[in-house]
Amino acid sequence: MRIGELSERTRVSRRSLRYYEDQGLVVSTRSPSGQRHYAEDQVERVRLIQSFFAAGLSSRTIVEMLPCMTTRPTMRAAQDSMAVMCSERERLSTMLDAILAARAALDRLIDENSTYQARLAGESSAR
Template identity: 45%
Template sequence: MRIGELARRSGVSDRSLRYYETQGLLRAERTPGGQRDYGEWAVDRVIRIQALYAAGLNSKKIAQLLPCMRDADGAPNDLTTPQLVDELAAERDRINRMITDLLRSRDVLDEVISTASVGGHTSAISLADTAGAHRG
């Protein structure tokens, strides 16, 4: 499939797909006319790359990780190293800390919204006061 079709099917721009290629995350065969030609596998690969970016991984880490992900048969890939597993566990811990911080922020906003909504009028509650109360 051509780059435009891959972009449409994966929901990723042509520009991003070319970037993935320069970073070694995606590869394309070339037609005799020099156009990129991707196999069906590329749709799943691009979706996986997007998920890894969304998890906070950078392109260098994704390039290390992609060859180690489960093979088509579902079995673990032999390229996975203990060091990579440790690095990914550290990334997971970082994401968990971010989730905790976001949940705390949401709780603060919920309290502000609830307080401001009482009696149908806006309260004079200070965001700084509310945030300080939740830090302690």
């Protein structure tokens, strides 16, 4: 598929796809006229990359994990990727814990505010 179709299917801009390719995150072949052509498996790869970006991973970190995103990495590449993946998983777990704590605090504030508003509404209707 050409870059426009990959862009439509993944909802990622053509500019971002070219950046991903420059960083070694996705691969394409070139037609004789120089047009990029992407294999079908690049759709899922772009979606995975997008989820990693959304989670705060850098393109450099994703590149370090790429050997395990391919079919047959060397043992050394698999070990290096595993170290990066474990480190990122720990970082994400810490972030998730903090986000869940913040959400719980917001839930408490929302409940308190709702209770306060209900009390005020009751007081004003009693007048």
